[in-house]
Amino acid sequence: MQKWITIYKNMKIKNKLSLLISLIVAVAFTFAVIVQQYAFSIYDEQLYLKSSQVLHLSSSAIEAELERIEQLSFNIITDTQIQNILRSIAGSESDYDRLILRQHLVDRLLNYVGSEPMLYSIHLIDSYDQQQDVGSVVPIDPAKKELILQLAGDADGGERWIYPDDTDSALLLSREIRSYSGTLFDLNYLGTIIIRINMDKIVRKSAGGESDLIVTSGTDVIYPTTPHFDPIVIQSSLSSGNGYLTREIDGHTYFIAHNRSGNTGWTYMNVTPFNQTFKQIIFIKELVIIVFTVIFAVAILLGIRFSRGLTRPIESLITRMKLAEKGNFAEANVLPQDAAPVAMNELGLLHRTFRLMIERINALITENYSNRLLIKETEFKALQAQINPHFLYNTLESVNWLAKMNKQTQISDMVQALAFLLRNSVSLKEPILTLGEELEIVRNYVLIQKFRFEDRLEFTLDVKEQDLHRKIPKLSLQPLLENAIHYALEPSVDPCQISLFCKETPSAFCVIVEDDGPGMAPDTLKQLRNGDLATSGNGIGLLNIDERIKLAFGDHYGLSIDSGSGPGTRVILYLPK
Template identity: 55%
Template sequence: MKVSAIIDAYRHMNIRNKLSLLLTSVVLVSLAFTIAVQRYAFSLYDGQIYEKSSRVLNLSSTAIETELKRLEQLSYNLVADAQIQKWLTSLKDNPSGYDTLLVRQQLTDRLFSYSGSESYVYSIQIFDAGGGEHAGGNIRPFSLGKFKEITRIANEAQGENRWIFPDSSDDALIAAREIRSFTNTQFDLRNLGTLVLRINLKRIAHDLASGEGDLMIVSEEGVIYADKPTPNLENLPLSTGKQRGYVITELGGEQYFVAYRRSPDSGWTYLNLTPFRQIFEQILFIKELVVFVFVGIFLVVIVLVLRFSRNITHPIYDLIGRMKLAEKGNFEEANFAPAGEGPVVMNEIGLLQRTFRLMIERINRLIKENYSNRLLIKETEFKALQAQINPHFLYNTLESINWMAKVNKQDRISTMVEALAFLLRQSVDMKRPMITLEEELDIVRSYVTIQTIRFEERLDFRMDVPERFFRLALPKLTLQPLLENAIHYALEPTIEPCRITLRAWETDSDIRLAVEDTGPGIPAGTLERLKSGELLTKGKGIGLLNIDERIKIAFGEEYGIRLENTEGGGARVILALPRDKEE
């Protein structure tokens, strides 16, 4: 959808929706901005926590690795001890005899002296070349499989130290090293045995690690040490190439803040696992509280916006409804205040409503006064006519004349009397103010019949009205007075024949009826002078002004009479009537 179409749709949106959309957008933008600032603040807080955890983890890992290096140096000192080298060489060369027992006892005593001075060492064990075991400290026997694995790993290292991680059978960290012969007198690097140090890694971590959270040490082979049962390792940052950092991840169904550091010396990864809720409990509460408060504010603002927009638009819609009623002419209902409606608030819309009601009230009063006055005038005129002529007596008299004319075979008199009776009936019958063009043409024919008998060949009347216009509605006695005016002003003043034509045609906007004559014509501005009162009519019948007013009242101001002169010098009176008005 194009931006211009969206802008155009917003411009044409009603005020209520526009206000609601605008205020809601402001609240949403404020909410989004607050959440963004909140997230930024929390990210800064995460960074500060990481820096603190990283420093603590760095100190802890350095202390642990320093201690392990010292113990690794201890294992080297043991294998390099000249006395131990001498005793192991003696046991290799003379595996039996009394001297061998003394050597074994001396070797065991030496190992006890070493292990007794090391608080982080469970035991020190030496397996000589003949498979004999010499140990000092808290000794835990190995299974045959474990012993073979330790011996294999030590032999593959060829004198270097190797770490064997704790397992389900032994929770000690084992430092294993092959013992080779390299005394001053003999440097043949013969295998004299295997040294095994069982180290209390848990105590080292407990004494040297500091800070909150759980410590975990892992390598590529798996977990070396963990304060608590090992969680799912899939989400831990073990494969990342970074040397240090932090992540927030889920372990065992709970979120953790994990700071990590990879040791460049051992290749081990030290992790500090802190339950996320433990360090962020207050922050999470504040975050959730802020979200709930903003959602509550948003809902309250939406309700207030809807009420506010309704308070603005409801009076406008009410005013529009009243205007539509007034447009249809229903002024009474347009000015009617519904039951239970409070006093009008005197703001801009209230003043507009009050002004509109006053205007409608005045218009309605003027219409009523005008309508009453016109009814009174019409009633007075009608009563005056009734007082002058008794229609029934007149009809009966005309019937008698018509009968006598027919008896005496006076056809012209009979035709004239019948036409006059028809005209009188139509003139007096006011029950139908609107009739069809076909009925109006019947009145015209009766009138022309009388005038033809009167003027004979001097009156040349012609009519050209298509039958498709016969259902057209128009006020009663509209065309007959126009013919009467044409005869009065065009035919009577001369002795020459006069042609009067009645015709009808259709335009793009209306239907036209015209009465044309070949008389002297009409002075310019006659209709306007009649309307202004400058020109008084001499006739005693229904005048042009009366016909024009009735058409405008019936159909609107755009319809009515227009006067013009023809090219031959005669007059033309044109009636404009609506196309879609039928009886």
């Protein structure tokens, strides 16, 4: 025993939990099965005993009544007066005499009908095929009457049963009347008697109305005329002797006890609805369900409480891991206020190890972030250093004053614009400008180019005033206009339209430079996108602009080129909204 206890103590937590829950469920299930089997055994026993007793008493009483009616039919066919009347009718040739005799015959039959409450009526057919009816008479269909006479004739004086049908719900007994006198049995045919029996009254008297009784002969239903279900559906399941079975028919469950009569061969069935009679058994079944539910609920509660004691620290650790996954290392290193003290077990060791790991990772990330900021700043200045001009600003100022003294206004304007461009190129104080400041550089550059190309350069600027405050890396737009002039305007003698405008997308603010020039060859476009095409002269390449935007705002932003072999090229700068 101590060995098994030691093995259990050394088991993993998840194995302990699985073993405990399995044991509880197994005990609950075993108890439920035992109680349920016991309840069903009581149910079947009580149901069979009750049904068998009722069925035995009912069938015996019904058989006794039918035997008494059979004896009554024998008394009628052997009645001396009836025998004499029928012989007289058979031997009389006078219609009037036969009419009088038949009246006497009816009077005699009335004595039998009046003294027997289980009969509906008696019908007697004499040798002239004339029918005399007494009692609660229902006309007999001619075809059925012919069948009755044939069956009675085949019985050679014995009785024959005719079962209820659509035309008559009564059970019929028929037998022929043969002549005899004293000890002389000449057995001449005198007629046929038909007795209509009230089976409903016999069953009520015999069974006392305590149960639902069905009487069948093969596939024929003797009683009742409209049973709860068609007995044919269970004929194949009935044994030759006594027994019982349970069947679900038309959505209802029935317990059926059956007994086959040795005298008539009829099958008596006692039909009992389950949920209507045996309330005690149903209560036991419900009790079993309630007990099983309570045990199952207790097992679940114990399992949940046990498992929560194990999983709650793990869930807390998972929450902190998710915070660390999102980069929030400061919160990930702090325990929640409602958290229980960390136990000195495997989970506690895991918590402490995680806390130390987070502290180390946070220190490394901080150090790495500082280094990356330094690298970005160095890269940004190195890229920006590429655009420092090699001209002397003071020389341009001298040229400007000389042009003004000689009243050369065009030269003066051009020199001032060039000086503005050089001043902004030399300055490294503001690497990020507003869009309005960057557009001022563009206007001065276009002014210089207008003096060169005159009417061939058609430039349009469409920027809303509310967008002028947006940030953009310095000298990002002027190189785009320079490329447009170089590739779209210079190769052609026709005027060239260059447009600069802005628009917003769901993810970025776009500044677009577009021309209607000849476009770019696919190879040239591919080289530009890959950064393989060197810039002509000392200008700023498109790759330089793309890298500066990414360094300033992130990898989600940058530059894209849209051009083809047809007219027009479009360059789009994607900036933060």
